[in-house]
Amino acid sequence: MTEKLYYDDVYIKESLSRVVEAFEKDGKLLVVLDKTPFYPEGGGQPSDTGRIGDAHVSYVFEEDDTIYHVVDKLPENTLVLCNIDFERRYDFMQQHSGEHMLAATFYKLYGAVSQGFHMGDDYVSIDMSFTEISTEEVKRIESVVNGHIYSNVPVNTFVVTPEESRSLTLRKRVEGEDQVRIVQIGEVDACACCGTHVKYTGEVGIIKIIKTEKYKGMTRIYFKCGRRAFEDYILKHDIVSTLVRNLSTGEGELVDKATNDMAEVKALGRKLGEYKRRLSGYEAQNLKARAENRVVSFIYEDKEMDEVQMIAEDLASEDLFIILGSALSRGIIVFSGGGHNVNVGQFFKENMKAFSGKGGGSAKRAQGSFGYAEDMKAFAAELLKQVNK
Ligand SMILES: [Zn+2]
Structure with a gap:
């Protein structure tokens, strides 16, 4: 039976205790003391941690009124100074x-x-x-x-x-x-x-x-x-202070300001989506006018993939062979058409790996992404060569 010092006084942080037993069991080093300030796990409260001599105590448990301390090395002395991590306790x-x-x-x-x-x-x-x-x-x-x-x-x-x-x-x-x-x-x-x-x-x-x-x-x-x-x-005061500074508002107005800003961003996003759709329509017409041999091939440097996809979809009904890419997103989209008999799904399957790309599709449509824009451009050039054969 171990004397439980933490029940005499919960503020006891250390003790000079006598080692009753010190042994290894199931790969764990265990120490039993005559008296301990270490609280063992129980009642929903985690066990204390700390030191017995120069050994670290990582876990403490109780079995039949005996308290076992799990340590990283067994003590050599019989009398040991015990310290609990009192801040944690x-x-x-x-x-x-x-x-x-x-x-x-x-x-x-x-x-x-x-x-x-x-x-x-x-x-x-x-x-x-x-x-x-x-x-x-x-x-x-x-x-x-x-x-x-x-x-x-x-x-x-x-x-x-x-x-x-x-x-x-x-x-x-x-x-x-x-x-x-x-x-x-x-x-x-x-x-x-x-x-x-x-x-x-x-x-x-x-x-x-x-x-x-x-x-x-x-x-x-x-x-x-x-x-x-x-x-x-x-932590929360820091968050609020940062938001107050970044949004140039007072603490009392912060919630209203953030709510309004979010609504505004959403509305702008919707408007931007509308403009992108309209712009992609013009862009599709522009590409169609420049098509040679019923082939449209273009890599955009500054457009994201969603925009490039929109343009491709706008061109989809025009019976053209379409190769459109985004250097920014390192993505490519391809529609087979315009009388060019190229199975694009198969072309992707056979050539993607050589250009370190990922993706695929059907005979008529395929889509892929690449680690580097240069690889994507080379892949597009290779495909174009195949189409113009
Ligand atoms: Zn309780």
């Missing part, structure tokens, strides 16, 4: 205490029950037993929980027997254990939990719901507390 303490208050407030205000909890280095979320939540409800919940944080309510933990626990009003129970550890946050919440928590709710600093989404008939609530929320605020 404190982050989990802030998130975990925030999660209790959040779940308790959802329960009190809306009767919703927490049915899942994820706390990781990546994100923190709870799954609540309702299918939808409005923006107003999210704001109300945030406001209530932040109120609990500002009130700086003490957080107490104590251990009771299962019988004793039944006489308590608990949000969440644990059955079938000899001892039940209760985490009580003043009048806000009481629930069975084995995790580590801050001593006063003020230490959570702030809670912010980041996102909500439907999840298996529930609603998944993503949130951030403490330093995570502060770092998120820095």
Whole structure:
């Protein structure tokens, strides 16, 4: 049995511990100590990381009251100095205490029950037993929980027997254990939990719901507390400041300005599409007039492939042999016609590789793309030679 220092005092960052066992099992190096400040994975909270002597502790787990530390090398001494990554642990303490208050407030205000909890280095979320939540409800919940944080309510933990626990009003129970550890946050919440928590709710600093989404008939609530929320605020403030600068507007006008700009871009896109279509019609006529031997062959230097395609489509009904390319997009489109008996699909199949191109098509139509514009031009020249044979 390992003495759990984190239950004596969650702020213990280091200890001088005695090595009880140090061995290899299933390719993992494991260390057992007489007492440890390392919290093992459990109750939705990831394990601590840190150092035992000069060995790195990457994972900690508990089995039958013994705590195992996974290390990258076994200690040589019997007495070892242990250090946990306290910044990381404190982050989990802030998130975990925030999660209790959040779940308790959802329960009190809306009767919703927490049915899942994820706390990781990546994100923190709870799954609540309702299918939808409005923006107003999210704001109300945030406001209530932040109120609990500002009130700086003490957080107490104590251990009771299962019988004793039944006489308590608990949000969440644990059955079938000899001892039940209760985490009580003043009048806000009481629930069975084995995790580590801050001593006063003020230490959570702030809670912010980041996102909500439907999840298996529930609603998944993503949130951030403490330093995570502060770092998120820095990130978002930077984004807003950059947009304010780039769009030359005020913070208060930013959303309207962005919405209007997007609508304008869309309208301009539509107008541009119209002009391109009209222009491709003129261009098709122009090419047709310049056709020799019922062949049109032209590579555009400054037109994108979608425009070149439009021109080709406008010419499609003219019974011509058409080779049109875009040097910009390094793409080519070919229609067989004008009495020239060239199976273009087959030509593509047989010659594409030699010009490092990709693509193909039918006897009448084929399309391809190339790594280099020069290869595409050479390919077009080769095809033209074939047509004019
Ligand atoms: Zn908990």
